[in-house]
Each structure stands twice: as structure tokens, then as C-alpha cells.
């Protein structure tokens with residue numbers, strides 16, 4: 001089973017992907033995490049994408065597709081995409097690549113959260129610098145301020161979760177990613193989850209959509 005999670009930055013794709021990957025035995029593919037890892041390791045790819053990430057702009061489609069194909073070429077588990085595709089060109093690239101390997105997208109889940117709500121969530125988001133766990137200072141704070149409950153490392157505000165960059169990322173989503181909703185609606189296998197609910201309820205509703213796939 002191959003699944004795509006769509007939605008605004010801050011709609012809960014990463015949080016849901018972690019839960020669902022475990023529950024359904026899928027391989028969680030977050031292009032954002034891949035780029036941040038490369039950035040932290042200061043690899044040539046990391047240096048190439050740094051400017052896009054810090055400005056909240058999209059990494060060019062060709063590069064994103066190349067990185068994914070390299071990373072996933074030998075993966076045999078079902079894939080759970082979080083943050084990819086982000087443009088119609090990427091979706092077409094994925095379709096062509098899947099076709100060539102006899103694979104298909106089995107479900108596209110749009111996690112629907114109003115823009116004002118995601119803007120607030122992104123501003124309140126803190127990310128563990130060690131294990132990547134996500135917190136919200138308002139609704140899901142850690143037990144001890146600024147320290148990860150899971151691994152004890154400090155929590156940080158992602159560079160692109162700072163106010164000016166948030167505005168840019170929301171605009172990029174509207175302009176470049178939202179057209180994907182029509183693309184996948186037309187392709188079938190499209191589901192919409194109410195992302196305004198608490199994370200456990202969102203996970204349960206998505207799990208219901210994926211059961212029997």
C-alpha cells in the first residue's frame with residue numbers, strides 16, 4: 001500500500017505519518033526530514049537545498065525527484081509520503097516512476113485544517129533537536145519546558161517556523177501545492193480527514209480510510 005498525506009505545513013502530516021507508519025508497517029518518507037538531515041550533515045545536497053529551506057521556498061522538482069528515487073530505489077515496504085508531492089510536476093513524476101516499477105498510489109489523504117489554525121500551530125511548534133519529536137507550546141507542551149520528553153534533548157524552533165517564513169510557506173502552499181487537490185480528486189482514491197480534531201481522533205479516522213486497502 002502506498003499512501004500520500006496532503007495538507008498545509010502544520011496540518012499534522014508528520015505527526016500522523018509517524019503513527020500510521022507504525023500501525024500499517026509503512027516506510028515514512030518525509031522529504032522535509034531528508035533535506036534537514038542532509039543540511040545537518042553539511043553534505044553537498046544539504047548545502048544545495050539550504051537556501052530554499054530557510055526561505056520557505058520549494059526545492060526544485062527535478063532535484064526532489066532525483067533524491068527520492070535514490071533513497072527509495074531499494075525499499076520494498078509500502079510508502080507513506082509526508083510533504084511530497086508538493087507540486088503537480090512532482091505528482092506527475094511520481095506517477096511516471098511508479099508506473100515504470102508497476103506500483104500505484106493507493107490512497108491520498110488530505111488533512112484539512114483552516115489556514116488561520118495552521119499559522120498558529122506553526123508559530124507554536126517546537127521540534128526536538130535530537131529525535132525530531134514535535135510539540136506545541138500551547139496544546140502539547142513537554143513535561144519540562146524546552147526539553148524533549150522522549151530523549152531529553154533541547155527543543156528548538158525550526159528556522160522556517162519563524163513568523164516571516166511561515167507567511168511565505170503558506171503562500172507557497174496555496175500557489176503550488178493546493179492545485180494537487182484537484183489533481184488527486186480527479187485520479188480517485190482521494191479522502192479528506194478533519195485535521196482540526198485532536199491527533200488521536202485524526203489518526204483513527206485516517207486508519208479507517210486505509211483499512212482494507
Ligand code: AMP
Nearest residue numbers: 031032052053057058059064083084086
Ligand atoms: P516540511 O518539513 O515538509 O515542511 O519541509 C520543509 C522544507 O523542505 C519546505 O519548506 C521546502 O523548502 C523543502 N521541501 C520539503 N519537501 C519538499 C518537496 N516535496 N518539494 C520541494 N521542497 C520541499
